[in-house]
Amino acid sequence: MNTMGAAGVWEEATAKITGFMLTCIMFNQIFPDFLRRYLETLKDKFVLYFFPNVEITFHEYSGSKHKISEAYSLIETYLSSKSPTHSNRIVGELVKKRESVVLTMDASEEIADVFDGVVVKWFLRVELPSSTTISWGPSVAEKKSYVLSFRCKDRKVVTRSYLDYVMGEGREIAVRNRQQRIYTNNPSDNWWEYKKNLWSHAVFKHPTTFKSLALDPKLKEEIIDDLATFSTGKEYYEKAGKAWKRGYLLYGPPGTGKSTMIAAMANYLNYDIYDLELTAVGDNTELRKLASVIPSKSIVVIEDIDCSLDLSGKRGKKKESEIRGGDPIIRKLKEGEGRESKVTLSGLLNFMDGLWSACAGERIIVVTTNHVEKLDPALIRRGRMDKHIELSYCGYEAFKVLAKNFLDIDSHDLFGTIRELLEQRNMSPADVAESLMHKTLSRDVETCLKNLIQALKNAKEVETLEGEEKGCEKEDGTIKDKEKGCEKEHGSSEGEDGSSEDEEGCESEDGSSEDEEGCEKGDGTSEGEEGSKKEEC
Numbered sequence: 022m023n024t025m026g027a028a029g030v031w032e033e034a035t036a037k038i039t040g041f042m043l044t045c046i047m048f049n050q051i052f053p054d055f056l057r058r059y060l061e062t063l064k065d066k067f068v069l070y071f072f073p074n075v076e077i078t079f080h081e082y083s084g085s086k087h088k089i090s091e092a093y094s095l096i097e098t099y100l101s102s103k104s105p106t107h108s109n110r111i112v113g114e115l116v117k118k119r120e121s122v123v124l125t126m127d128a129s130e131e132i133a134d135v136f137d138g139v140v141v142k143w144f145l146r147v148e149l150p151s152s153t154t155i156s157w158g159p160s161v162a163e164k165k166s167y168v169l170s171f172r173c174k175d176r177k178v179v180t181r182s183y184l185d186y187v188m189g190e191g192r193e194i195a196v197r198n199r200q201q202r203i204y205t206n207n208p209s210d211n212w213w214e215y216k217k218n219l220w221s222h223a224v225f226k227h228p229t230t231f232k233s234l235a236l237d238p239k240l241k242e243e244i245i246d247d248l249a250t251f252s253t254g255k256e257y258y259e260k261a262g263k264a265w266k267r268g269y270l271l272y273g274p275p276g277t278g279k280s281t282m283i284a285a286m287a288n289y290l291n292y293d294i295y296d297l298e299l300t301a302v303g304d305n306t307e308l309r310k311l312a313s314v315i316p317s318k319s320i321v322v323i324e325d326i327d328c329s330l331d332l333s334g335k336r337g338k339k340k341e342s343e344i345r346g347g348d349p350i351i352r353k354l355k356e357g358e359g360r361e362s363k364v365t366l367s368g369l370l371n372f373m374d375g376l377w378s379a380c381a382g383e384r385i386i387v388v389t390t391n392h393v394e395k396l397d398p399a400l401i402r403r404g405r406m407d408k409h410i411e412l413s414y415c416g417y418e419a420f421k422v423l424a425k426n427f428l429d430i431d432s433h434d435l436f437g438t439i440r441e442l443l444e445q446r447n448m449s450p451a452d453v454a455e456s457l458m459h460k461t462l463s464r465d466v467e468t469c470l471k472n473l474i475q476a477l478k479n480a481k482e483v484e485t486l487e488g489e490e491k492g493c494e495k496e497d498g499t500i501k502d503k504e505k506g507c508e509k510e511h512g513s514s515e516g517e518d519g520s521s522e523d524e525e526g527c528e529s530e531d532g533s534s535e536d537e538e539g540c541e542k543g544d545g546t547s548e549g550e551e552g553s554k555k556e557e558c
């Protein structure tokens with residue numbers, strides 16, 4: 022009975038479906054277009070009644086798994102301006118300039134927004150890794166996405182106007198609240214670990230500006246002008262068919278302000294700094310990956326490029342004897358540098374040119390070196406390094422800037438003497454700055470100036486010693502005693518009363534005392550022209 026009944030129901034259902042399909046075919050053939058459209062609208066209303074909301078999802082990472090999606094960041098920034106008044110869980114973050122806390126939604130919280138009378142809701146979805154297997158490595162990063170939901174009937178307004186509005190506002194707020202950042206590349210072994218980021222960053226707060234930079238005023242003016250022309254030159258570069266990028270080569274002896282100038286440039290342009298540590302880059306492919314995620318309005322910095330890699334093709338391996346000798350800490354550091362990098366000169370040239378040509382937006386690359394003559398001409402040719410800037414020893418004009426910075430004075434009776442001494446010898450701005458710094462709470466300006474005079478006189482004396490066949494050699498501001506290995510930097514001898522801080526004897530570069538090597542000083546004091554510092558190596 023039961024079996025018969027089931028068969029009957031089945032037959033009945035089949036007949037009904039067939040009937041329905043035939044009706045649909047007849048409907049399409051018989052009913053006129055306008056009636057069909059009307060019925061379709063009715064169907065839409067029916068769907069809308071039961072499923073009224075549309076959802077659009079913006080994932081944190083889309084496309085490149087190493088780069089946060091621009092839309093996601095802009096939405097995040099936009100939503101930071103919307104106070105999540107009804108949320109119980111809110112995230113706070115300090116932003117620049119306003120120095121105030123901005124509140125944003127936490128995971129799984131909702132923010133409502135109104136645009137042109139249309140109400141929408143934003144929701145932060147965080148998906149934890151679904152894997153239940155036990156892993157000994159670090160956990161896989163969670164996946165975040167912003168979900169925008171709105172009524173189906175508002176689809177046009179949302180997709181055509183609201184989203185554009187959100188992106189535009191996000192951009193503006195980002196510019197207003199931007200915290201300048203300094204990035205450095207993570208070693209590639211850890212790329213999977215650092216939440217997929219190739220670069221890690223810190224907030225960049227460097228007080229240097231062009232005003233406080235001790236530099237010849239003409240050169241300073243020229244550099245500022247160059248940067249301003251570049252940053253406002255979008256149309257010019259487009260018209261000229263040239264990628265909007267500019268390369269600066271900063272070269273000169275240690276302590277002449279190369280790194281300081283980079284900070285001044287970044288502050289002037291309000292750009293982020295991407296400090297590329299070449300020794301941490303495995304090969305050219307990694308270098309390209311790093312380059313591909315650098316956004317516009319960035320300064321890419323390669324410091325001391327001649328020390329990072331041997332770009333002539335040979336790897337920069339330290340001499341065995343260099344590693345064996347010296348301070349144990351320095352030795353450890355030097356050993357650590359041994360990580361083999363396969364970045365080649367051509368890889369680096371591509372990083373500079375290939376990338377820049379391919380990406381839109383302004384970027385600056387700054388390369389610094391103490392030894393410009395060691396660099397391959399291809400690396401520093403115009404077009405790659407468009408502007409070569411030599412930063413040299415402290416001149417009188419640069420000294421005046423330092424005197425203003427450190428002592429807050431524009432003139433002094435001792436300025437004349439200092440001017441003469443500066444003309445006679447080479448002292449880096451770093452050494453001048455050190456001599457000018459207050460060393461006591463009394464903040465006595467005259468003592469500081471006398472310190473500098475003494476340091477300059479001492480430095481001059483050393484040059485005289487060189488002439489007196491003491492066996493010392495001048496090398497980029499460094500005096501070396503070839504026979505005894507006694508090394509001393511120009512201008513490093515200074516103290517409150519002009520006495521040398523180096524009372525025990527000469528110090529080697531790594532800070533180890535070399536008294537035992539036979540380096541001996543009379544009384545350890547610097548006595549200026551008359552009582553000359555007695556130094557016997």
Ligand SMILES: Nc1ncnc2c1ncn2[C@@H]1O[C@H](COP(=O)(O)OP(=O)(O)OP(=O)(O)O)[C@@H](O)[C@H]1O
Binds near residue numbers: 235281390
């Ligand atoms: N031109 C300058 N103007 C102001 N301060 C300077 C200048 N040059 C050097 N200094 C001071 O000296 C210190 C060292 O300078 P900086 O690190 O910029 O030198 P550098 O040329 O990068 O040296 P290195 O070649 O060793 O990297 C800075 O902290 C800064 O205070």
Ligand SMILES: [Mg+2]
Binds near residue numbers: 280281389
């Ligand atoms: Mg430097």
